[in-house]
Amino acid sequence: MRTALVIGTGLIGTSAALALSGRGVRVHLTDHDPSRAQTAAALGAGTDEAPGGPVDLAVVAVPPARVAETVAGAQRRGLARGYLDVASVKGGPRRELEALGGDLTAYLGTHPMAGRERSGPLAATADLFEGRPWVLTPTAATETEVLNLALELVSLCRAVPVVMDADAHDRAVALVSHTPQLLSSLVAARLEDADETAVRLCGQGIRDVTRIAASDPAMWIDILSANPGPVAEILSAVASDLEETVRALRALESADEEKRHGGAAGIEDVLRRGNTGRERVPGKHGAAPAAYESVTVLIGDQPGQLAKIFADAGRAGVNIEDVRIEHATGQQAGLIQLMVEPAAAPGLTAALREKGWSIRQ
Structure with missing residues (x-):
């Protein structure tokens, strides 16, 4: 070319x-x-x-x-x-x-x-x-x-x-791309009129779920208008799960022990199905996701801090498989989660402590 x-x-x-x-x-x-x-x-x-x-x-x-x-x-x-x-x-x-x-x-x-x-x-x-x-x-x-x-x-x-195949692709992206966009937006929409006190409590979980809700609405209207059927089918199945989950949560409010037990079983079912589905998401290099261990470190919000902690991990001979950062509200600091092979976690923890890093359990 x-x-x-x-x-x-x-x-x-x-x-x-x-x-x-x-x-x-x-x-x-x-x-x-x-x-x-x-x-x-x-x-x-x-x-x-x-x-x-x-x-x-x-x-x-x-x-x-x-x-x-x-x-x-x-x-x-x-x-x-x-x-x-x-x-x-x-x-x-x-x-x-x-x-x-x-x-x-x-x-x-x-x-x-x-x-x-x-x-x-x-x-x-x-x-x-x-x-x-x-x-x-x-x-x-x-x-x-x-x-x-x-x-x-x-x-x-x-x-x-x-x-x-083109139609198989459209069904696939409805599941792994288009539906997640709408669900992210639906969760983020709950924050629009939320009390400021509640919003200030936002942690990494809500940030992860709502990240793609920042996408351009006009662009997504174009996309969803071209693939409405497959997305609607998946959302319909999600809606059924939501209805079952709401019923299970209401049962947990009941004074009847048997109903509470049934409600807990319903919640456990959806959580376990979620575990199983999450395990199918490809991990590093497209392989099955590995069970990494997290080493959590307090890190200041100053230039060079990320480079320093990565360099210290490298000197310890540890490969960082993944990284997550949770910023502290109203503070110039945050928590960085270094995802490593389980066998490497104790050595990395000791090495970072020796370098003066504050490790959080």
């Missing part, structure tokens, strides 16, 4: 353009808002000048509802040898493209499983896709050349290709 055209210079389009430009591909940028393409060009993502002829690959990075018309229009103008989109829904746009008379042989629907809470070209990074799954949904009609161009794009972006 020597040349590419990125149509749509938001977070995903600009990030792909930055990755391609950084690896020697000449990238042309266009957007319905010329100022966004100019911003992306200023960031080093390519040029906002129109290509002089057909490019090798056109990357369509527009909302799902606009994918089909954008691809069809680009094909009519002969802008590229191959066309792919990076929208988060795959089945509907492909059927719409077919209905518009688009050339399915030169088109491939894809979806990089990466993103951020922020949007727009200024949020883009060249390493956004590194190590992340990038779904490809070829069909029997897809030309080999187009599939190879898509695989080259994924490789240049340092992502991991995953081949799926």
Whole structure:
């Protein structure tokens, strides 16, 4: 691939353009808002000048509802040898493209499983896709050349290709991406009118659950409008679980011991099912999640503190598998949880204590 055209210079389009430009591909940028393409060009993502002829690959990075018309229009103008989109829904746009008379042989629907809470070209990074799954949904009609161009794009972006059926992809992302977004927003919405005293008690749990609730509503309306059925089915199942959980909690208020026992059993059931489901989430390098042990350390909110604790752990010969930080409310300090292999925890604890760190049990 020597040349590419990125149509749509938001977070995903600009990030792909930055990755391609950084690896020697000449990238042309266009957007319905010329100022966004100019911003992306200023960031080093390519040029906002129109290509002089057909490019090798056109990357369509527009909302799902606009994918089909954008691809069809680009094909009519002969802008590229191959066309792919990076929208988060795959089945509907492909059927719409077919209905518009688009050339399915030169088109491939894809979806990089990466993103951020922020949007727009200024949020883009060249390493956004590194190590992340990038779904490809070829069909029997897809030309080999187009599939190879898509695989080259994924490789240049340092992502991991995953081949799926388009409709299976849409059901999967409804479960692992679209429903979590709505549930996060539903929990965060409870905070809108909450008493300030309650909000000041927010800890890491509520921060974890509501992190993605900061996402752009307009973007998510576009996504959910393109995949409403699968998301509604999952939310319906969640609603049934919620109803059962509410009944179980009400039973715990009862003076009847048998009802309280049944309520506790109902709560335990959903918690245990949650444990089982969480264990299926891939861990480090895609393997089954390991049972790490946490070494919790009090850390000041000053420059260099994180670097110092990581250096001290490195000198102790301990590999940090994961990190979590819980900031203290109203204080210039917090707790950092260093996740390590269980066998390494005692040695790390002793080494950090020797260096003067305050270990919390």
